[in-house]
Amino acid sequence: MTAELPVKISFSLPEGWQPAPPDEVGAPGVAFVALHPTSVDQGFTANITISGEMRNDAATMWQIAEESVHRLGQAGTVEVVKKHEAGTADIPGLTDSPGVVQNLRLHTTLKGRPLELCQSQVYLGMEDIRNPAKRAVIELVLTATSAQLGHVVEDFQSFLRTVRPAEADSA
Numbered sequence: 001m002t003a004e005l006p007v008k009i010s011f012s013l014p015e016g017w018q019p020a021p022p023d024e025v026g027a028p029g030v031a032f033v034a035l036h037p038t039s040v041d042q043g044f045t046a047n048i049t050i051s052g053e054m055r056n057d058a059a060t061m062w063q064i065a066e067e068s069v070h071r072l073g074q075a076g077t078v079e080v081v082k083k084h085e086a087g088t089a090d091i092p093g094l095t096d097s098p099g100v101v102q103n104l105r106l107h108t109t110l111k112g113r114p115l116e117l118c119q120s121q122v123y124l125g126m127e128d129i130r131n132p133a134k135r136a137v138i139e140l141v142l143t144a145t146s147a148q149l150g151h152v153v154e155d156f157q158s159f160l161r162t163v164r165p166a167e168a169d170s171a
Contacts, residue, residue, distance in 0.1 A: 005031045005052040006136040007126055008166035014155040017048065036155070039148045043110055044117070046144035046152045048159060056134045061085075061100040061123045064137055068121060069104065076108040086122065099124040119143045120156060126165070138163075 003022075013019070017034040025047070027033050032050040039046045055064070065083065072078045083102040104119040120142045128134040140163065142156040 003029050003031045003051060005050065005138065006054045007052070007138070009050075009138065010162075010164050010166045011050075011159060012162040013048075014158050017155065017159075020047075022049075036148075036152055039144070039151055041145040041147045042113070042115055044115060044145055044148075046142070046148040048156060049141045049143070050138065051141075052136055052138040054134060055125075055137050061125055061137075065100045065102045065121060065123050068123075068139070069102075072104070072106060072119075076106055078107075079105040081105055081118075116146060117143055118146055118149045120153070122160060 013034050016038060017036050020033045020035045022028060022030045022033045025033055025035065027047075027049055030049045030051040032048075034048040036046040059067075062083075069078050069080060081103040083100065086099045086101045100123045102121050102123075104121065106117040106119060108115055108117060122140040124138045124140070126136045126138070128136070140160060142152065144152050
């Protein structure tokens with residue numbers, strides 16, 4: 001079932017990316033999927049997903065990113081290649097707080113065949129101004145094979161620079 005984001009955001013997809021219904025492309029539980037149909041490799045299409053949740057715990061963005069590693073580890077081997085804090089210059093429009101970027105290498109299967117995937121995950125938090133103990137956490141993810149990565153990583157970085165809180169409805 002397609003999920004909804006806890007806060008509304010706006011963004012622009014780079015040229016060559018197409019939105020796809022999450023449930024129809026095997027990504028239940030995410031709010032948005034974009035595919036890069038010209039980059040199919042080993043039967044896998046590079047994609048960007050957006051998901052999010054409300055959190056009222058004290059977990060840091062680093063800990064939330066680590067939760068993802070554990071979750072993905074249930075489906076195969078996961079290696080953290082790089083992890084760093086991303087400031088607002090990297091993603092200027094969404095939040096004043098730094099987020100976390102982690103790059104992963106995943107060993108999984110596709111149609112019964114082994115497949116190595118690369119994932120770049122960006123975690124951003126947005127505090128509820130009425131209740132600072134609550135915050136929305138947005139997860140923006142690029143998934144690609146190593147052969148696709150060089151062709152789509154700059155698109156992902158361009159995409160990240162367009163992510164903004166959505167304008168409030170004026171009514």
